[in-house]
Amino acid sequence: MRRIYLLVLFNFLYSQFNQPLAILDSVINRMTPSNTKGIIKQVNKYPDKKERTFMYEYYSDNENNMQLVRYLAPKKVKNNAFLVKNNGNDIWAYFYRTRRVRKLASHLSKQGMQNSEFSFQDLGRNDDWLDDYNVFLDKNDTNIILRLESKIKSKSSYTKMIISANRSDYFPFEIMYFNDDVNEKTLTLSDIKTHQELVYAKIMKMKNNLTKAETLMIIEDIEFDIEFDKDTFNENKLKK
Numbered sequence: 597m598r599r600i601y602l603l604v605l606f607n608f609l610y611s612q613f614n615q616p617l618a619i620l621d622s623v624i625n626r627m628t629p630s631n632t633k634g635i636i637k638q639v640n641k642y643p644d645k646k647e648r649t650f651m652y653e654y655y656s657d658n659e660n661n662m663q664l665v666r667y668l669a670p671k672k673v674k675n676n677a678f679l680v681k682n683n684g685n686d687i688w689a690y691f692y693r694t695r696r697v698r699k700l701a702s703h704l705s706k707q708g709m710q711n712s713e714f715s716f717q718d719l720g721r722n723d724d725w726l727d728d729y730n731v732f733l734d735k736n737d738t739n740i741i742l743r744l745e746s747k748i749k750s751k752s753s754y755t756k757m758i759i760s761a762n763r764s765d766y767f768p769f770e771i772m773y774f775n776d777d778v779n780e781k782t783l784t785l786s787d788i789k790t791h792q793e794l795v796y797a798k799i800m801k802m803k804n805n806l807t808k809a810e811t812l813m814i815i816e817d818i819e820f821d822i823e824f825d826k827d828t829f830n831e832n833k834l835k836k
Contacts, residue, residue: 615733616731616732616733616742617726617731619731619733619740619742619766620725620726620731620742620744620759621726622766623740623742623759623761623766623767623768624721624722624723624725624726625766626761626765626766626767626768626795627722627767627768628656628658628721628722629658629794629796629820630657630658630659630821631656631657631658631659631820631821631822631823631824632654632655632656632658632818632819632820632822633653633654633655633656633818633819633822634653634654634815634816634817634818634819635651635652635653635654635668635815635816635817635818636651636652636654636813636814636815636816637649637650637651637812637813637814637816638650638651638652638709638710638712638714638811638812638813638814639811639812639814640710640711640712640713640809640811641809641810641811641812642809643807643808643809648710648711649669649670650667650669650670650673650710651667651668651669651816652665652666652667652668653665653666653667653668655822655824655828655829656719657824657828657829658721660829661681661682661683661720661721661723662679662680662681662829663679663680663681663719663720664677664678664679664680664828664829665677665678665680665709665719666836667710673710674692675690675692675836676689676690676691676692677689677690677834677836678690678709678716679829679831679834680705680716680719680720681829682720683717683720683721683722683723683724684705684706684715684716684717684718684719684720685702685705686699686702687699687700687704687705687716688700688831688834690834690835690836692836695835697831697832697834697835699831704716705717706753708811712802712811713781713802713803713804713809713810713811714800714802714811714813715753717753718802724752725744725752725757728746728747728751728752729744729745729746729747729752729757730744730745730746730747731743731744732744732745738763739760739761739762739763739769740759740760740761740762740763740766741758741759741760742758742759742761743756743757743758744756744757744758744759753773754773754774754775754780755774755775755776755777756773756774756775756777757771757772757773757774758771758772758774759771759772765795767785767788767795767797768785769784769785769786769788769797770782770783770784770785771783778806779805780804780805780806781802781803781804781805782802782803782805783800783801783802783803784800784801784803785797785799785800786798786799786800786801787799791818791820792820794820796815796818797815798814798815799812799813799814799815800812800813800814801813
């Protein structure tokens with residue numbers, strides 16, 4: 597009983613003395629429910645060429661920070677797969693045409709998935725935000741506004757981020773990404789749905805404010821609390 601009391605007291609004191617960090621942790625948890633499986637439509641839109649549409653299966657074990665993407669369409673990329681671990685720092689790719697699995701170089705984690713505006717790092721839980729940024733809670737009477745500023749020795753992709761979230765459930769509806777005070781990208785989350793106590797956005801749009809290109813990720817189907825097979829996130833079992 598005493599141990600439980602001390603744990604509750606510690607959590608209370610932690611939230612009081614480091615409230616912005618505790619709120620950011622809640623936002624990350626809201627964005628990434630533990631075990632999910634879904635079908636997602638990916639639409640790449642460009643200002644100067646024809647848009648491209650993909651469909652893929654998505655498997656996510658956010659407790660262990662592992663995500664798997666397996667493409668269903670178009671035919672050219674069908675059965676190609678990407679396994680992402682460790683906040684996008686470890687990526688394995690399977691290409692159906694060659695029937696080979698290979699580990700990608702770490703710098704590719706910041707590149708777009710199938711030339712989209714969503715990077716491989718965007719698939720992960722983003723727990724590294726808690727370590728790589730100094731977190732501030734900006735005053736706002738309506739929403740939660742978190743300002744993240746990268747630490748001096750941080751390896752983060754952006755020097756600053758601004759996260760806007762609902763006060764009622766800590767679910768974000770906009771994330772702005774900056775480098776040298778230039779808002780390079782903006783993520784908008786819309787068509788918010790609930791499933792029991794879980795909240796998710798059916799539509800996620802990442803816009804590149806420099807090139808004007810944007811990518812939509814539209815959830816066509818989703819399941820929660822999935823019990824995955826032990827080989828689901830095994831890089832040696834990517835072949836299909």
